[in-house]
Amino acid sequence: MKKRVVITGLGVAAPNGVGIPAFTHAIQNGLSGIRHDKQLEELQFSCQIAGQPQITDDLKAAYFTELELRGFNSTGILYGVIAGIEAWNNSGLAINEDPDWDSGCIFGAGTSGIDKFRESIYKIDDLQTRRLGSTVVAQTMNSGISAYLGGKIGLGNQVTTNSSACTTGTEAVLMAYDRIQSGQAKRILAGSTSDSGPYIWGGFDALRVCSSQFNDHPEKGSRPMSASAAGFVPGSGAGAFVIEDLESALERSATIYGEILGGNCNSGGQRNSGTMTAPNSTAVQRCIQKAVENAGIDPNQIDAVNGHLTATTKDSLEIENWTKALGRSGSDFPYINSLKSLTGHCLSASGSIECVASVLQLYEGFLFGNLNCSDLHPEIAALIDPSKVLQQTIKSNPKIIAKASFGFGDVNACVILKKYND
Structure with a gap:
């Protein structure tokens, strides 16, 4: 019999809400977090709007010491720590004095500390290597986010960072699920984060895949599934979960936000219709079908789909893939939504933030x-x-929601989430 795996903690730093109460209010009331970005305008980007979490100095001070904040400018680690610690506290778990051998962290990232890395390059070029500071490595290594979280909480199980472009967050949830299913951990702090700023978003602007027609009306810029969709709006942030085996959660009388029934990750191998930037439809459909099969449900049991749906020309293809994978179309199709209409495309954080919204x-x-x-x-x-x-x-x-993410490199992930009942 498969071990049941549940979600006992949630955390988020999203463009339209930092913290679960603010984020819940925003998505329930259709509040957008997309704003005009003065720096992008000054740099003459075609897309001059973006979604960034609004982080105050007081909020930073609640999660980092004064010493840690000295020379600190990694937005990805900042968002990830805020979301991760919120999820841990939200689960009712304590910060550990000694390593907690039963608890680990799988927290994904696309990059880490891009602004810090740029600053370091200039100092090295100016022969100021000794002035780089003692935290430059921790801020710029890709596993910086999981290292920060592991140290702040005292996690003694697996502590690692995965990276699979826009699929990263959903993949991290499934990696945590698998580790708990195999009995190698009781709980995993899982999620993903994304840096913000022009050094992250510039490449996408150069690819001409970003929205540029709504610079004067930011909230109208992200238009998934719309006939007037004109590209995605770049975003950033982090989403986090405490994922735990049911027995452990019940033993400590934890609040249970939902259950993970199963899922699937795969790749189209950049073959047939698949490329670095375009999906192999056969692989997408297979990923969804295998996720449903792994979850042990019938496709007709799915009440809603939270899609990837980026507001590009691929949206209609994604819907077609869902109809074929589920064998449902027309009025038989489940409800479907895309969080990107409210946050923009948060890249490596998109899957985790959208999974939080789904839960x-x-x-x-x-x-x-x-x-x-x-x-x-x-x-x-x-x-x-x-x-x-x-x-x-x-x-x-809704009783069951299917959430999927599809990323650069022709990689896919789909997780099946269920309302918890005992």
């Missing part, structure tokens, strides 16, 4: 609406009933 929908009993999608793309309208693309939040009682 909140199960726990709180609602489905959030898709902003900027009153003009549903005709190719999507031909595949599914337009009423399945919610325009605003509805009170609901």
Whole structure:
């Protein structure tokens, strides 16, 4: 019999809400976190809007010591620590005096400390190597986020960082699930984070895949599934979970936000239709189908889908892949939404932040609406009933949500989440 794996802690630093209460309020009420970015305008980016978590100095001081903040400018680690520690505290767990051998951390990142890395390059070029500071390595190594969290909490099980582009966060959740399923850990702090700023977003702007038609109206810029979608809006942040075996959670009377039934990760191998930047549809469909099979459910049991859906030309293809994978279309298709309409595309943090939103929908009993999608793309309208693309939040009682992420490199992940009942 498969060991049951549940979610006992949630944390988030999102463009439209830092902390679970603020984030829940934002997604329930359709509040966007996309704003004009003065730096992008000054640098003459085509896309001059972005989604960034709003972090105050007081909030930083609540998670970092004065000494730690000296010379600290890694936004990815900042967001990840805020989200990760919130999830740990939210789960009712204590900060450990000694290593907790049963608890670990799998926290993904796309990059780490890009601004710090740039600063270091200039100092080295100016022959100021000795002035780099003692934290430059910790801030710029890709595993910096898991190292910071592991040290702040005292985690003695596996502590590592995964990296799979936009699939990173959803993959981290599934890696944590697998480790607990195999009995190698009782609980894992899982999630992902993403740096913010022009050095992260510049390459995408150069690829001309970012939204540039709504610089004067930031909240209208991210338009997943819309006929007027004009590219994605860059974003950043972090999402986090405490993922735990059910027996351990019950022993300590933890709040249980949801259950992970299973999932799947795969790659299209950049073959057939798959490339570095485009999905292999066969692989996407197979990933979804294998996730459903691994979860031990029927596709008809899925009440809602939280898609990847980036507001690019690939949105209609993603919907087509969902219809084929689930064998459901028209009015039989589940409700579907995309958080990117409210946050932009948070890159390596997108999967984890969107998984947090998916769990909140199960726990709180609602489905959030898709902003900027009153003009549903005709190719999507031909595949599914337009009423399945919610325009605003509805009170609901979803039991099972499928959440998927698809990333650069033709990599895919899909997790099946369930409302917990005993």
